[in-house]
Amino acid sequence: MREVAILGVGMTRFGELWEMSLRNMFAEAALAAIDDAGVDHIDSMYVGSMSSGLFVHQEHIAAMLADYLGVAGIPSTRVESACASGGLAVRHALFEVASGASDIVLAGGVEKMTDGADATDALASAADQEYEAFHGITFPGLYAFIANAHMEKYGTTREQLADVAVKNHDHGSMNPRAQFPFKLTRETVMNSTMVAEPLRLLDCSPVTDGAAAVIVASMDVAQKMDRPIVKVIASGAATGAIAMHSRKDPTTIPAVGLAAERAFKQADLTPEKIDVAEVHDCFTIAELVVTEEMGFVELGKSGEAVSAGETRLGGRIPINTSGGLKSKGHPVGASGTAQIIEVVEQLRGDIGERQVEGARIGLTQNMGGSGASCVVHILEGVS
Amino acid sequence: MTGIVGYGAYVPRYRIKVEEIAAQWGKDPDTIKNGLLVQEKTVPGMDEDTITISVQAAKYAVQRARIDPQEIGAVYIGSESHPYAVKPSGTVLIDALDIGPDVHVADYEFACKAGTEAMYVAYSLVKAGEMKYAMGIGADTSQGAPGDALEFTASAGGSAFIMGSEKVVVEIEATYSYTTDTADFWRRELRMYPKHGGRFTGEPAYFRHVLGAGRGIMERAGLEAGDFAYAVFHMPNGKFPMKAGRTLGFEKEQIEPGWVVPLMGNTYSGSSPTGFVATLDIAKPGDRILLVSFGSGAGSDAFVFRVTEEIEAVRDLAPSFKSLLEENRIYLNYGEYAKFRGKILMND
Numbered sequence: 001m002r003e004v005a006i007l008g009v010g011m012t013r014f015g016e017l018w019e020m021s022l023r024n025m026f027a028e029a030a031l032a033a034i035d036d037a038g039v040d041h042i043d044s045m046y047v048g049s050m051s052s053g054l055f056v057h058q059e060h061i062a063a064m065l066a067d068y069l070g071v072a073g074i075p076s077t078r079v080e081s082a083c084a085s086g087g088l089a090v091r092h093a094l095f096e097v098a099s100g101a102s103d104i105v106l107a108g109g110v111e112k113m114t115d116g117a118d119a120t121d122a123l124a125s126a127a128d129q130e131y132e133a134f135h136g137i138t139f140p141g142l143y144a145f146i147a148n149a150h151m152e153k154y155g156t157t158r159e160q161l162a163d164v165a166v167k168n169h170d171h172g173s174m175n176p177r178a179q180f181p182f183k184l185t186r187e188t189v190m191n192s193t194m195v196a197e198p199l200r201l202l203d204c205s206p207v208t209d210g211a212a213a214v215i216v217a218s219m220d221v222a223q224k225m226d227r228p229i230v231k232v233i234a235s236g237a238a239t240g241a242i243a244m245h246s247r248k249d250p251t252t253i254p255a256v257g258l259a260a261e262r263a264f265k266q267a268d269l270t271p272e273k274i275d276v277a278e279v280h281d282c283f284t285i286a287e288l289v290v291t292e293e294m295g296f297v298e299l300g301k302s303g304e305a306v307s308a309g310e311t312r313l314g315g316r317i318p319i320n321t322s323g324g325l326k327s328k329g330h331p332v333g334a335s336g337t338a339q340i341i342e343v344v345e346q347l348r349g350d351i352g353e354r355q356v357e358g359a360r361i362g363l364t365q366n367m368g369g370s371g372a373s374c375v376v377h378i379l380e381g382v383s
Numbered sequence: 384m385t386g387i388v389g390y391g392a393y394v395p396r397y398r399i400k401v402e403e404i405a406a407q408w409g410k411d412p413d414t415i416k417n418g419l420l421v422q423e424k425t426v427p428g429m430d431e432d433t434i435t436i437s438v439q440a441a442k443y444a445v446q447r448a449r450i451d452p453q454e455i456g457a458v459y460i461g462s463e464s465h466p467y468a469v470k471p472s473g474t475v476l477i478d479a480l481d482i483g484p485d486v487h488v489a490d491y492e493f494a495c496k497a498g499t500e501a502m503y504v505a506y507s508l509v510k511a512g513e514m515k516y517a518m519g520i521g522a523d524t525s526q527g528a529p530g531d532a533l534e535f536t537a538s539a540g541g542s543a544f545i546m547g548s549e550k551v552v553v554e555i556e557a558t559y560s561y562t563t564d565t566a567d568f569w570r571r572e573l574r575m576y577p578k579h580g581g582r583f584t585g586e587p588a589y590f591r592h593v594l595g596a597g598r599g600i601m602e603r604a605g606l607e608a609g610d611f612a613y614a615v616f617h618m619p620n621g622k623f624p625m626k627a628g629r630t631l632g633f634e635k636e637q638i639e640p641g642w643v644v645p646l647m648g649n650t651y652s653g654s655s656p657t658g659f660v661a662t663l664d665i666a667k668p669g670d671r672i673l674l675v676s677f678g679s680g681a682g683s684d685a686f687v688f689r690v691t692e693e694i695e696a697v698r699d700l701a702p703s704f705k706s707l708l709e710e711n712r713i714y715l716n717y718g719e720y721a722k723f724r725g726k727i728l729m730n731d
Contacts (some may be wrong), residue, residue, distance in 0.1 A: 018587045116580050193414050 008037025086337025164375025172323020389448020420621020424648025461497025496678025538648025
């Protein structure tokens with residue numbers, strides 16, 4: 001298969017975007033990405049959205065958005081994998097271009113969560129409906145199970161969880177597109193309202209509106225464009241048990257390890273070679289677990305690592321320089337694409353205050369639900 | 384100049400604390416109290432309703448106005464809990480106060496803004512020279528659905544204002560309204576409890592309209608926050624009016640006297656009018672007071688008031704609002720509260 005690049009990126013800011021609808025947001029992100037890429041057409045598009053149906057009662061959004069973007073006629077596909085929809089949409093765009101079927105493909109994600117839907121209920125549909133959601137579990141509850149298990153097995157502390165939020169807010173305070181661009185202290189996190197013990201309000205990513213999009217192009221097209229190029233050198237994906245009770249060890253999320261392993265193998269790289277990473281911190285505990293799953297730290301050591309500053313900007317492996325889902329926001333279907341945008345901008349070297357100096361290889365990890373699906377991408381800065 | 388010649392406020396004696404409601408639903412009372420800045424709310428007795436509350440407030444207003452009620456040419460009650468869907472609250476009041484039959488009566492509604500609407504129309508009729516006195520009232524006994532966030536704040540109370548042009552106690556220097564079609568909170572016919580848009584009730588609804596009306600009236604009147612002694616805003620909880628006031632440039636000291644929600648709760652159409660009456664307990668001649676209401680749907684009515692010397696003569700002709708709010712309180716448990724508020728399914 002031929003080499004593929006990310007040629008253009010665009011996103012809305014993330015937040016409670018009262019004035020914007022699902023279609024407005026996607027159009028804004030898509031047009032910005034097309035503009036950034038400098039292309040004059042797209043061959044096809046992929047749209048990631050977890051649940052436009054439950055949130056705004058609109059399905060068929062792949063077609064709807066192609067129409068609304070003014071490109072009705074091109075093939076358009078909706079990709080759904082709960083919170084991994086945005087990353088998975090990009091993966092499929094990569095295949096379409098790598099295979100030679102298309103040269104320029106738009107891939108992005110969008111979620112409009114604040115239009116009056118019961119967000120907790122809609123989000124719970126990413127769990128096992130029959131065996132989990134039906135019985136009253138919600139996402140904070142599921143991740144609380146993981147947190148309690150991790151704290152019991154490894155001695156991970158409440159303070160270490162809080163340090164993930166503090167770090168991500170430090171980063172997010174430098175991100176003008178973030179929903180919560182302000183710093184937090186450990187005390188503020190630990191004194192925030194209890195949601196599902198031990199997870200408090202400030203351990204949880206928020207309810208957010210937003211859209212993000214990228215232009216995926218073949219390297220030949222990209223090289224002709226006189227634009228910065230970032231190559232995608234690996235895409236690894238995997239699934240895992242959907243229900244918590246089906247997992248052997250609740251302190252692990254096997255789909256993440258598997259997806260990362262496949263990506264590292266494809267790129268012929270190891271975790272030490274990664275200069276910057278965006279990971280799926282839907283809850284503070286999630287960041288700790290996936291950091292271990294991908295091999296950035298030893299099992300059980302992620303809490304110590306974050307408290308020691310290893311994963312902050314300037315540390316050994318900067319994670320979530322965008323602010324992560326926690327500070328930047330988590331418009332479910334868009335998050336995975338936004339992670340890729342952060343890494344692209346890091347590798348282009350023009351991200352400003354939160355630049356990781358000399359970043360050349362970046363990784364994104366996007367997962368759905370409590371980890372039943374995961375997609376990992378590795379990117380390399382070329383120009 | 385036209386203005387208020389008599390005023391009165393009334394809240395029932397019964398109260399329920401946030402702790403009591405929180406315990407019922409397994410919620411943490413401190414989180415609620417810190418989030419809403421409300422400690423307790425008023426509860427209407429079993430034989431009280433919007434009409435009885437309006438009547439008592441109106442009686443105090445007549446006492447302070449020192450007029451013959453027969454001279455009142457119009458009576459308007461604004462509420463979102465009129466006891467009848469079809470049958471005016473105002474006609475019961477005129478009978479109770481011996482007003483009319485030479486009187487115009489209409490009931491008003493616009494969520495929590497209905498009281499200031501009634502005030503505005505009453506004022507406008509007198510200003511136009513149509514009649515000598517007109518009364519505008521805002522009163523409510525609104526309900527919050529069991530277990531809903533609104534249950535902690537929806538309370539009962541109201542205030543009445545008689546407008547006239549002689550011996551004016553509080554002049555009305557300016558009025559301004561800001562209204563748009565914004566569906567943040569509503570209740571369909573035949574439903575007991577309202578529905579609301581969650582966080583949509585904040586920025587796009589309350590703040591857009593309160594700030595729009597506040598800025599609008601201050602601009603048109605050529606005034607700044609420093610020109611006012613007090614500022615009163617609609618109080619759905621303790622935080623919103625404080626934030627709105629600070630945003631408009633007011634200091635805490637200007638907002639606090641009218642900020643009665645921590646002990647009163649949200650009396651809906653009675654909210655900002657009653658906060659305004661609370662400031663009249665202590666206002667001095669010459670004091671300027673800003674009032675900005677808010678009603679979901681949505682809109683805000685704003686008034687610039689100026690207290691005259693007459694306040695000293697009339698203030699003590701009826702109980703102070705502070706005494707009604709803080710004295711002789713009777714605390715209920717949740718069961719008593721549910722009974723009083725008709726939340727228990729009886730075998731009728």
